[in-house]
Amino acid sequence: MLKIENLKKHYDNFFLECSLQVNPGQVTGLIGQNGSGKSTTFKAILDLIHPDGGSITLFGKDNQDITPEDKEKLGVVLSDSGFSGYLRIKDIIPILENMYRQFDSSFFIKQVQRFSLPMDKQIKDFSTGMKAKLKVLVAISHNAQLLILDEPTAGLDVIARDELLDMLREFLEEDDERSILISSHISSDLESLCDDLYMIHDGKIILHEDTDILLSNYALLKVDNKQYEALDKSYILRVKKESYGYSCLTNERQYYLENYPNITIEAGSIDELITMMIRGK
Numbered sequence: 001m002l003k004i005e006n007l008k009k010h011y012d013n014f015f016l017e018c019s020l021q022v023n024p025g026q027v028t029g030l031i032g033q034n035g036s037g038k039s040t041t042f043k044a045i046l047d048l049i050h051p052d053g054g055s056i057t058l059f060g061k062d063n064q065d066i067t068p069e070d071k072e073k074l075g076v077v078l079s080d081s082g083f084s085g086y087l088r089i090k091d092i093i094p095i096l097e098n099m100y101r102q103f104d105s106s107f108f109i110k111q112v113q114r115f116s117l118p119m120d121k122q123i124k125d126f127s128t129g130m131k132a133k134l135k136v137l138v139a140i141s142h143n144a145q146l147l148i149l150d151e152p153t154a155g156l157d158v159i160a161r162d163e164l165l166d167m168l169r170e171f172l173e174e175d176d177e178r179s180i181l182i183s184s185h186i187s188s189d190l191e192s193l194c195d196d197l198y199m200i201h202d203g204k205i206i207l208h209e210d211t212d213i214l215l216s217n218y219a220l221l222k223v224d225n226k227q228y229e230a231l232d233k234s235y236i237l238r239v240k241k242e243s244y245g246y247s248c249l250t251n252e253r254q255y256y257l258e259n260y261p262n263i264t265i266e267a268g269s270i271d272e273l274i275t276m277m278i279r280g281k
């Protein structure tokens with residue numbers, strides 16, 4: 001569906017160098033801190049910036065060669081995208097009908113009602129959550145095959161995030177081949193939705209793993225200085241000094257459970273795993 005190979009982009013002292021892949025039927029998450037390169041990657045996929053190197057293949061073609069028909073198969077949410085604030089939902093329906101041959105206005109209107117979005121209010125007067133829901137709704141209302149969603153849940157409360165994630169789950173249920181590339185700061189969003197996760201830090205992918213494996217095989221070992229000395233470090237990915245000794249990130253939880261019954265082994269949330277990947281040595 002989407003393949004990025006050795007994408008390079010240089011801005012002042014920022015160097016993006018990343019590869020990633022979204023397979024048909026899969027939801028792939030991109031997690032990273034502010035300024036790690038998520039939006040730059042998304043803009044490169046959509047040919048909104050000119051990369052310094054690498055290749056991006058969308059629907060089996062170089063992204064420079066995709067046709068207007070291919071573009072209709074994309075549903076996009078970018079942080080700075082959206083309609084003019086002076087328009088109302090009832091104004092954008094005819095625009096969308098003109099833009100997308102497969103725009104499903106009855107589905108769109110039903111969802112607008114379901115999420116209590118006002119038809120008659122100017123978008124500039126919408127709340128953050130209402131604007132975010134509208135953006136996602138537009139992306140899912142024209143039978144797209146691939147959604148490219150840059151921080152679609154940014155600024156939303158827990159309930160609004162949940163409603164938005166439900167919208168995406170329903171979109172996926174309609175067709176096995178539909179795929180999503182989604183970025184978020186909030187790893188719990190990605191944990192519940194994504195099949196696999198990429199972590200990006202300072203322009204580089206520092207980890208790529210199936211979500212299930214991250215949750216089942218990764219763990220944090222909490223050891224004192226003596227236990228640390230005695231520990232087999234073969235499967236330790238990162239180590240961080242703590243007041244009690246060390247915390248160690250492993251991707252072989254079972255090995256340490258079986259061989260070190262006396263040490264504290266915690267499953268760790270995805271946030272903790274990310275923190276270890278970034279701040280551990």
Ligand SMILES: Nc1ncnc2c1ncn2[C@@H]1O[C@H](COP(=O)(O)OP(=O)(O)OP(=O)(O)O)[C@@H](O)[C@H]1O
Pocket residue numbers: 011012014032033034035036037038039040041
């Ligand atoms: N047009 C530009 N000119 C100069 N530097 C840029 C430009 N666009 C992005 N950058 C820089 O590239 C780096 C990555 O930015 P990017 O927006 O991709 O990060 P991000 O991971 O999306 O961050 P956030 O979560 O804050 O949106 C930052 O250091 C940013 O300042």
